[in-house]
Amino acid sequence: MSLSGDHYNPLIRKLEAFSPLSDEEKAAIRAAPAQLRQLGPREDLIREDDPPTGVNLVLDGLAYRYKLLPGGRRQILSWLAPGDLCDTRVFILRRMDHAIAAFVPTRFAIFNPDTIAGLGRRHPRLRRAIWWSDLVEEAITREWLVNLGQRTAVERAAHLLCEIHYRLRIVGLAGDGSFTLPVTQNELGDTLGLSTVHVNRTLQELRREGLIAQHGREIVVLDADGLRRIGGFNPNYLHPDADSEDPADDGLWAPRPG
Amino acid sequence: MSLSGDHYNPLIRKLEAFSPLSDEEKAAIRAAPAQLRQLGPREDLIREDDPPTGVNLVLDGLAYRYKLLPGGRRQILSWLAPGDLCDTRVFILRRMDHAIAAFVPTRFAIFNPDTIAGLGRRHPRLRRAIWWSDLVEEAITREWLVNLGQRTAVERAAHLLCEIHYRLRIVGLAGDGSFTLPVTQNELGDTLGLSTVHVNRTLQELRREGLIAQHGREIVVLDADGLRRIGGFNPNYLHPDADSEDPADDGLWAPRPG
DNA sequence: CGATCGTTTGAGTTTGATCAAATGTGGTGG
DNA sequence: CCACCACATTTGATCAAACTCAAACGATCG
Numbered sequence: 221m222s223l224s225g226d227h228y229n230p231l232i233r234k235l236e237a238f239s240p241l242s243d244e245e246k247a248a249i250r251a252a253p254a255q256l257r258q259l260g261p262r263e264d265l266i267r268e269d270d271p272p273t274g275v276n277l278v279l280d281g282l283a284y285r286y287k288l289l290p291g292g293r294r295q296i297l298s299w300l301a302p303g304d305l306c307d308t309r310v311f312i313l314r315r316m317d318h319a320i321a322a323f324v325p326t327r328f329a330i331f332n333p334d335t336i337a338g339l340g341r342r343h344p345r346l347r348r349a350i351w352w353s354d355l356v357e358e359a360i361t362r363e364w365l366v367n368l369g370q371r372t373a374v375e376r377a378a379h380l381l382c383e384i385h386y387r388l389r390i391v392g393l394a395g396d397g398s399f400t401l402p403v404t405q406n407e408l409g410d411t412l413g414l415s416t417v418h419v420n421r422t423l424q425e426l427r428r429e430g431l432i433a434q435h436g437r438e439i440v441v442l443d444a445d446g447l448r449r450i451g452g453f454n455p456n457y458l459h460p461d462a463d464s465e466d467p468a469d470d471g472l473w474a475p476r477p478g
Numbered sequence: 479m480s481l482s483g484d485h486y487n488p489l490i491r492k493l494e495a496f497s498p499l500s501d502e503e504k505a506a507i508r509a510a511p512a513q514l515r516q517l518g519p520r521e522d523l524i525r526e527d528d529p530p531t532g533v534n535l536v537l538d539g540l541a542y543r544y545k546l547l548p549g550g551r552r553q554i555l556s557w558l559a560p561g562d563l564c565d566t567r568v569f570i571l572r573r574m575d576h577a578i579a580a581f582v583p584t585r586f587a588i589f590n591p592d593t594i595a596g597l598g599r600r601h602p603r604l605r606r607a608i609w610w611s612d613l614v615e616e617a618i619t620r621e622w623l624v625n626l627g628q629r630t631a632v633e634r635a636a637h638l639l640c641e642i643h644y645r646l647r648i649v650g651l652a653g654d655g656s657f658t659l660p661v662t663q664n665e666l667g668d669t670l671g672l673s674t675v676h677v678n679r680t681l682q683e684l685r686r687e688g689l690i691a692q693h694g695r696e697i698v699v700l701d702a703d704g705l706r707r708i709g710g711f712n713p714n715y716l717h718p719d720a721d722s723e724d725p726a727d728d729g730l731w732a733p734r735p736g
Numbered sequence: 737c738g739a740t741c742g743t744t745t746g747a748g749t750t751t752g753a754t755c756a757a758a759t760g761t762g763g764t765g766g
Numbered sequence: 767c768c769a770c771c772a773c774a775t776t777t778g779a780t781c782a783a784a785c786t787c788a789a790a791c792g793a794t795c796g
Contacts, residue, residue, distance in 0.1 A: 269714070285620070287620070287621075287624050289624065289628055289629075289710055290710060293628045294628075295623060295624040295627040295628045297620045297623055297624075309609050309612070309613060310613060312606060312609050312610055312613060313610070313613060313717050313719075314717070314719045315714070317617050317620070317621075317714055317715040317717070318617075318620060318715075348570060351567050351570050352570055352571070354567070355567060355568060355570060355571060358616060358619070359575050359576075361616070361619050361620060361623065362543070362545070362555045362575070362576060362619060363545075363575075364623055365553060365555055365619065365622055365623055365626060366545050366547065366553040366555075368623060368626035368627045368671060369553040369626045369668075369670075369671030370547055370551045370552075370553045370671065371547075372751080372752095373751080373752070404773085404774065404775090405774075405775070405776095406774080410627075412627075413626060413627030413628065414752075414753090415752070415753055415754075416774090416775090417752090417753075417754080417755095417775095417776085417777090418751090418752055418753070420774095420775065420776060420777090421752090421776090421777095422752095424776085436761095452547055452548060456527070456573070456575055457575040457576075459571050459572070459575070461571075461572045630783075630784095631783075631784070662741085662742060662743090663742075663743070663744095664742080672784075672785090673784070673785055673786075674742090674743085675743095675744085675745090675784090675785075675786080675787095676783085676784055676785070678743065678744060678745090679744090679745095679784090682744085694793095
């Protein structure tokens with residue numbers, strides 16, 4: 221398949237948060253051949269020690285990277301939302317050092333690394349946009365390190381909610397006031413480095429403070445500013461800035477005839 | 479300056495841990511023009527919100543990435559050892575989302591992004607090796623997330639010691655039995671998400687168990703296996719595997735005439 | 737020989753983990 | 767429609783890891 225038939229393409233949506241794309245660039249993304257893979261809840265896309273396959277793009281649903289430890293411990297390393305393009309260069313490695321799985325039924329487009337390479341080669345602005353999305357993913361991981369290392373349980377939870385709300389809004393999957401959080405409290409715990417029980421009490425506290433409300437898996441943000449303040453959330457690390465450079469000028473890692 | 483005069487080049491040493499380099503490739507690295515920058519202890523190379531400058535290579539000493547939080551908290555995000563090439567693509571971003579500083583007097587080579595790009599363009603194997611070093615840095619950050627999220631204080635400390643010992647050995651800065659750890663317990667605490675006092679007691683425990691000894695800033699590894707076992711250290715995430723692919727075959731993101 | 741910085745110790749507190757059980761919820765099959 | 771099951775959430779009680787505060791001790795350096 222290719223993505224050409226898709227009316228809604230979350231990758232385009234995501235990359236346009238960095239810099240606007242021409243019709244030609246968007247068409248190139250839509251025309252890129254990909255394999256579709258559908259995962260059920262809790263199903264693994266790829267496991268630790270497996271050889272990397274392709275470049276993965278989340279189309280819908282919600283996925284995560286994780287690592288298991290002896291003793292049944294698990295750390296969730298990142299959340300992968302629609303539009304997130306992962307592992308653009310990981311094919312270099314012999315095997316994965318972590319696994320990827322889905323929280324809920326999730327569809328992936330799996331590209332041949334050459335396909336992504338070709339996109340970048342032919343479209344400098346796409347290359348930059350893809351690098352930007354790589355860099356943002358790295359920045360998110362660093363921010364999570366801050367979360368786990370320095371923040372209290374309530375701060376951590378507030379920060380995560382702000383981040384995921386922000387990220388879902390970029391790809392049009394959340395409004396200002398609410399979003400769907402399709403994860404269990406156990407999974408939240410493995411994300412935040414907290415026990416399930418403590419996650420439960422932490423969410424209760426956020427509700428008690430009037431910051432959020434929950435209706436099933438729906439999170440209603442009652443006090444966005446308050447939530448940001450508690451979590452110490454500063455979206456700079458998500459690098460929302462529009463692209464500044466003329467891509468013709470960068471020349472970096474870029475092709476040069478001969 | 480260029481690095482041509484340097485007898486010891488830690489970048490070559492590091493990249494050769496991934497795949498052997500030809501004399502020509504090594505010569506290209508040595509010939510790459512760079513600006514030398516020397517930092518004193520605790521001096522910043524670059525601060526959060528500064529625009530990125532160049533691609534930084536640690537020549538000697540020891541540096542770290544960090545982020546400050548209101549209330550005087552600080553999380554150290556990574557340690558940068560000699561041979562670590564950082565921020566090969568960060569020039570894409572308007573500004574840094576974290577800072578970089580030195581633990582001890584440290585020398586950096588600062589490259590123009592174009593210089594690194596040129597190396598990669600002309601030498602496919604170098605390009606792969608540099609990507610590998612990027613990917614390893616990302617993997618280390620993920621492993622630190624596991625450390626902070628899941629491991630106890632003693633496990634964290636043991637794991638960090640294993641990792642840094644391993645990394646220093648790669649670039650020839652540690653023997654099997656000992657290495658220099660030029661950081662204060664306060665800095666260790668900000669790395670491990672622990673208070674200084676608790677770091678002190680944690681190190682005492684590692685000594686009491688006969689796993690390490692300390693002589694000033696020198697760490698003597700008395701029981702490497704025990705330390706690995708306690709820390710749950712599995713070096714796979716450092717991807718020590720030699721390169722498997724023929725670089726001529728990758729073609730990925732690679733230049734193509736016309 | 738102070739002064740400064742880092743390490744170590746002690747005492748008391750707090751945050752979050754653990755264990756166990758009750759309650760809620762959504763889906764399935766009879 | 768109900769009974770039942772699996773799974774998730776919630777509550778309570780207890781425990782332990784790690785933090786805080788305060789002070790002493792030890793190096794190193796002008």
